[in-house]
Amino acid sequence: MAKATHHTVELNGHSFHYLEWGRSDAPVLLFLHGFPEYSGAWTEVAERLADRFRCIAPDQRGFGRSWAPAEVEAYSLRELVGDMVALIDHLGGPVTVVGHDWGAAVAYGLAMFQPQHVSRLVIINGVHPAPFQRELAAGGEQTSASQYILYLRFEGSEEKLAANDFDGLLKLFSAKMDLGWMTPERQKLYKAEWSRPGRLRGMINWYRASPLKVAEPGVPLRDVPALSRDRLQVRCPHLLIWGDGDTALLPVCIEGLEEYAGDLTVRHVAGADHWICHQKPEAVAGLIRSFVEAHTE
Template sequence: MQYCRHRFVELNGNPFHYVEWGAPGAPVLLFLHGFPEYGGAWSEVAERLADSYHCVAPDQRGFGQSWAPAHVEAYGLRDLVGDMAALIGILGGPVTVVGHDWGAAVAYGLAMFRPELVSKLIIINGVHPVPFQRELAAGGAQTIASQYILYLRAEGSEDKLSADDFSGLMKLFSARMDLSWLTPDRLKLYKAEWSRPGRLKAMINWYRASPLQVAKPGEPLTDLPSLPIGRLQVRCPHFLIWGDDDTALLPSCIEGLDEVASDLTVHHVSGADHWICHQKPDVVAGLIRSWMDPVQA
């Protein structure tokens, strides 16, 4: 087993924490987590790739042991991308970026707005803003599945989620998906991260700062401004791994992705949902390895 090493760095003048596996001289895989996770949550996948890659998984802004400013405005995509751009600079980029859930939003942001820093892009059950906003506004199945976003944006949602030993957050975390991988010991690690002062509010501020608009079920939003699709293109090689049983992000969210990603490969995984990285780490790591280096795989 490859054990992680903890590192603390300053990014744009602010303190951040990351964990790493593998040899620092190997090709870098930068793993970006989503909500409500943290850098160490990538351990199952990273350990399986550390023989060939330098796997780096930061606690993103507001999460874990990294900087967690209190105000909502600090969680705009420009700043989140800026954090990871600074980290890539320290790592000697460009690098391959791997994003899941909210980490996918930052990964896409890097690929779209700082393409010189991203050699390849791997997304695991995450969404590009163009098809996702389309589905959020449509008033259909994805709109219904995403109503939790409005709940999270409401004032005081962090207090409701943390009450009774995070029972509300656990209910949201499961969301009709398989959490059999979340053992008691692993849950202790998650709760330790959620319990850090101000962290849960900071984590939820990602939702509050997002410009994405969510319709009411059956009431499509028809007056949204057009997205600048020309500026939202992903031009590097892009691999999408998709757990087909996801109930938070539905398959409609990736329809038309090839219109904004010219070099796209998609692999569907049956019997896995949003938490595919924990449910099937062997499969995920194997897919990453074979796509990164098909000859060696």
């Protein structure tokens, strides 16, 4: 399979690192990782698509080898989307954007607010902000599953997660999900990325900067501002790949997604949870390939 090459590029005056697989003249797939991962998390999927596509996986702001400012306000969605707009311009976009977990938030932001940069959108166990905020505020099962967000937002949570050789972060990573794919060799790579100065704070600042409101279990929030349905529309072809065993993001979070995506395709994958890209890379790559080829003019 194709091996990745490393690149460093200046985006909006700051240094960013990305991995690349495939030919430089092939159609671009831009892969956006989530927490607590990094660009290398896409290796299994990208290697399977590099015969047909130019696969680009950046370390997003605060992660890996990319710029990691300490200030919480530097991690607003506007700033995170701006990074990827600059990268897409560098790549000669528009591109197909693929997002997982927090990467899905940036991918949705690109599709909703910078649609000229996105030709197709693929989300893998990630959530649109409107249905997700609805469920975070409802006080139900998703509210309970997302209480860790409040813990992460506390000042100093990064020190607790890093203690004892990242024992807390690894427990958060594996909570109620299959981490059998995390070999000792891969764990060593992850810890090397988490150990870079300022990175763990940068990673957690994504949670601190988010405007999402999280209720207490059983106590719905009544003061959540209404979100504009027109403003939050995804107008390009949109594929959602969903590992049905996810315990961090529950199926209720994708109910009503079709109200925000007029050209939506949903594909469920059994035997996979939130870490579907590691557990079922062949299936994920196949679904992406079929979707892009079906929506190529």
